Amino acid sequence: MADRDPDTIKKEIDAARDQLAATVDTLAERANPSRIADDVKAGLVRFVKKPPVAITIAGLATVVLVVVFRRIKNR
Numbered sequence: 001m002a003d004r005d006p007d008t009i010k011k012e013i014d015a016a017r018d019q020l021a022a023t024v025d026t027l028a029e030r031a032n033p034s035r036i037a038d039d040v041k042a043g044l045v046r047f048v049k050k051p052p053v054a055i056t057i058a059g060l061a062t063v064v065l066v067v068v069f070r071r072i073k074n075r
Contacts (some may be wrong), residue, residue, distance in 0.1 A: 029035065047053060 030064065
């Protein structure tokens with residue numbers, strides 16, 4: 001193994017430590033449950049706001065209401 005300057009080794013270790021700390025911070029942010037929930041919620045809202053999906057949901061809600069009212073009426 002080649003002889004290396006102790007100051008160079010220390011600088012390399014410090015740089016690796018800083019890079020590792022940044023990586024851990026990034027992973028902690030990505031794994032934050034509230035952030036994940038917010039991302040899922042935002043994606044779901046974007047999906048539901050698409051016209052074909054909104055029309056389908058409105059149609060299903062109408063069918064459900066009609067069925068419920070008919071069952072209540074036929075009691």
